Amino acid sequence: MAIEVRNLNVWYGRSQALHDITLTIESQGATAIIGPSGCGKSTFVRCLNRMHEEIAGGRVEGEVLVEGINIYERSIQPVYVRRHIGMVFQRPNPLPTRSIFENVAIGLRLNGLARGDALKEIVERSLTQAALWDEVKDRLNESAGQLSGGQQQRLCIARALAIEPKIILMDEPASALDPISTFQIEDLMRELRKTYPVVIVTHNMQQAARVAEKTVFFLQGRLIEQGETGKFFSRPQKKETEDYISGRFS
Amino acid sequence: MQQSLPGTRNVARLLRWGNRRLSDTIFRGITILLVLFVVAIVAGVAWILISNSMPAIQKFGFRFLTNQAFDPVHNVFGVGPAIFGTLVTSAFAILFAIPIGVGTAIFLVDFCPRPIQSPLAFIVELLAAVPSVIYGLFGFLVLAPWLQGSAEPWLQKYLGFLPFFQGAFHGLSLFTAGVILVIMVLPLITSVSREVILTTPTTQREALLALGATRWEVIRHAVLPYSRIGITGGVILALGRALGETMAVTMVVGNQASPISPGLFNSGYTLASVIANQFNEATPGLFFSAVIEAGLLVFIITLITNIIARVLIYRMGHRVGGLAT
Numbered sequence: 001m002a003i004e005v006r007n008l009n010v011w012y013g014r015s016q017a018l019h020d021i022t023l024t025i026e027s028q029g030a031t032a033i034i035g036p037s038g039c040g041k042s043t044f045v046r047c048l049n050r051m052h053e054e055i056a057g058g059r060v061e062g063e064v065l066v067e068g069i070n071i072y073e074r075s076i077q078p079v080y081v082r083r084h085i086g087m088v089f090q091r092p093n094p095l096p097t098r099s100i101f102e103n104v105a106i107g108l109r110l111n112g113l114a115r116g117d118a119l120k121e122i123v124e125r126s127l128t129q130a131a132l133w134d135e136v137k138d139r140l141n142e143s144a145g146q147l148s149g150g151q152q153q154r155l156c157i158a159r160a161l162a163i164e165p166k167i168i169l170m171d172e173p174a175s176a177l178d179p180i181s182t183f184q185i186e187d188l189m190r191e192l193r194k195t196y197p198v199v200i201v202t203h204n205m206q207q208a209a210r211v212a213e214k215t216v217f218f219l220q221g222r223l224i225e226q227g228e229t230g231k232f233f234s235r236p237q238k239k240e241t242e243d244y245i246s247g248r249f250s
Numbered sequence: 251m252q253q254s255l256p257g258t259r260n261v262a263r264l265l266r267w268g269n270r271r272l273s274d275t276i277f278r279g280i281t282i283l284l285v286l287f288v289v290a291i292v293a294g295v296a297w298i299l300i301s302n303s304m305p306a307i308q309k310f311g312f313r314f315l316t317n318q319a320f321d322p323v324h325n326v327f328g329v330g331p332a333i334f335g336t337l338v339t340s341a342f343a344i345l346f347a348i349p350i351g352v353g354t355a356i357f358l359v360d361f362c363p364r365p366i367q368s369p370l371a372f373i374v375e376l377l378a379a380v381p382s383v384i385y386g387l388f389g390f391l392v393l394a395p396w397l398q399g400s401a402e403p404w405l406q407k408y409l410g411f412l413p414f415f416q417g418a419f420h421g422l423s424l425f426t427a428g429v430i431l432v433i434m435v436l437p438l439i440t441s442v443s444r445e446v447i448l449t450t451p452t453t454q455r456e457a458l459l460a461l462g463a464t465r466w467e468v469i470r471h472a473v474l475p476y477s478r479i480g481i482t483g484g485v486i487l488a489l490g491r492a493l494g495e496t497m498a499v500t501m502v503v504g505n506q507a508s509p510i511s512p513g514l515f516n517s518g519y520t521l522a523s524v525i526a527n528q529f530n531e532a533t534p535g536l537f538f539s540a541v542i543e544a545g546l547l548v549f550i551i552t553l554i555t556n557i558i559a560r561v562l563i564y565r566m567g568h569r570v571g572g573l574a575t
Contacts, residue, residue, distance in 0.1 A: 049460065051456065051459065051460065054455075054456070054459060056364065079462050079463070079464055080462065082459060082460055082461070082462045083461070083462025084462075086460070087456075087460040089453060089456060089457070089460075091453050093451075093453040093454060093456065093457040094457070095454065095457065095458075095471065095472065095475065096476075097475040097476070097478075098475075106458075106461065106471065107461035107462070110458075110461060110462065110463050110467055110471075111461075111462055156457070159457075159461070160460070160461075163461060163462070
């Protein structure tokens with residue numbers, strides 16, 4: 001298994017956002033995390049790469065084991081954790097002052113992973129993986145700010161892929177995009193889940209059904225139900241899940 | 251006929267629209283007048299400066315810019331050393347205030363423990379509220395003697411191979427004026443930088459963090475590129491202040507038209523302090539005209555630096571593309 005979460009409790013200052021989450025994420029395939037706004041699903045993925053503690057007042061208790069190593073171990077640097085766990089955010093966030101090429105190369109440069117021809121090769125490979133290469137290969141030196149929203153998001157995915165992460169986290173990666181860009185991103189998710197464990201936060205149940213093998217339902221900071229996606233949607237075990245799926249609350 | 255025709259109704263609507271357009275026109279007229287008022291003040295200042303300095307310009311021409319002496323006794327005027335002093339002290343101030351100010355701003359936003367963040371920022375801004383005559387007093391009574399007795403000999407001992415730190419030690423010097431100016435423009439650069447650093451979107455910081463960037467790398471690659479334009483704006487404000495600062499500089503610069511040399515320990519002069527020293531005694535005629543021309547030069551130098559800065563900002567802005575939202 002890729003990630004094992006044990007008794008995770010998370011706070012924003014005094015208010016507790018997550019209560020005693022225990023969950024296993026398989027080493028391949030996509031896991032969707034669904035739930036209404038404010039249920040703690042974004043907070044949860046941000047705990048998987050120690051991003052939560054960057055927020056003032058953010059506090060985490062419990063264990064998150066990635067390939068058997070507890071990333072909240074005292075001796076482990078958050079910087080090291082984030083370098084190995086890629087993340088794609090809700091809003092495309094390329095660096096607007098840098099070129100398309102440099103946006104993909106920056107992770108490699110920061111971590112001293114490649115230079116020269118090897119660097120160019122990885123940038124091309126990552127952009128190809130993110131299904132963006134054909135659209136940008138003739139203008140790699142243009143500013144990343146020139147791209148459309150969907151292209152920017154795929155650029156961010158290429159940037160995350162370039163440093164060869166062990167796991168990819170996506171925090172509502174398509175919620176700020178138009179339908180066509182959304183489908184492109186979903187195609188990409190189905191492609192990525194063949195090679196990486198992918199965790200996708202989404203408020204869109206259809207999207208979860210389309211891209212994820214496994215679905216987890218959060219409600220008010222608690223894990224309510226998890227299961228294989230087909231079963232999860234056709235035969236939910238808990239009343240809360242059924243209510244949510246059938247749209248009785250949102 | 252009771253029922254109004256569709257046509258008349260339209261006319262009524264048109265008339266009402268006509269009224270609204272009238273109020274629009276009046277409002278636009280007022281705002282244009284206000285703008286013209288501002289433009290008129292600038293033009294008036296420029297015209298007064300130019301017309302009053304005409305006698306001196308006609309008498310000395312470009313020699314006014316290079317002549318060493320500002321000598322009312324022999325009726326020979328030149329402000330070479332003062333132009334030099336103005337540029338040197340301002341350049342010194344900006345050169346040292348940028349790293350200190352931006353560094354302070356970064357500390358305040360990114361590294362400072364939260365409880366003391368606001369008090370510290372307040373203290374920095376307090377520096378800006380101190381009247382310049384008080385900085386002058388501080389410079390004259392405390393800074394100048396200390397620089398002369400301790401800092402200048404130390405600099406000469408260890409960095410004396412640089413032409414800036416050669417020559418005799420003077421307390422009232424270009425060096426002291428530069429240091430006072432650093433202190434005076436620091437709050438400007440710090441508070442403007444702090445404001446723009448605070449506006450860096452969290453998404454930009456997170457982009458770097460998620461790639462395994464350290465705090466410094468986040469600042470270097472996300473925060474500074476984003477804040478570059480704003481910080482440059484702060485630096486321009488600071489430069490304007492440094493070029494025109496009169497009271498504090500006049501109190502510590504020495505007011506000696508020394509020959510132009512790279513040595514910072516020499517006493518010097520600035521354009522603003524020439525005016526401050528001479529305007530009271532200036533007799534009508536060439537003397538008065540020469541003082542006004544010094545003012546004209548400050549005006550022109552400030553104008554040129556502002557234009558250069560605008561061009562810089564404009565070009566920076568064009569290299570930054572838009573972020574999709």
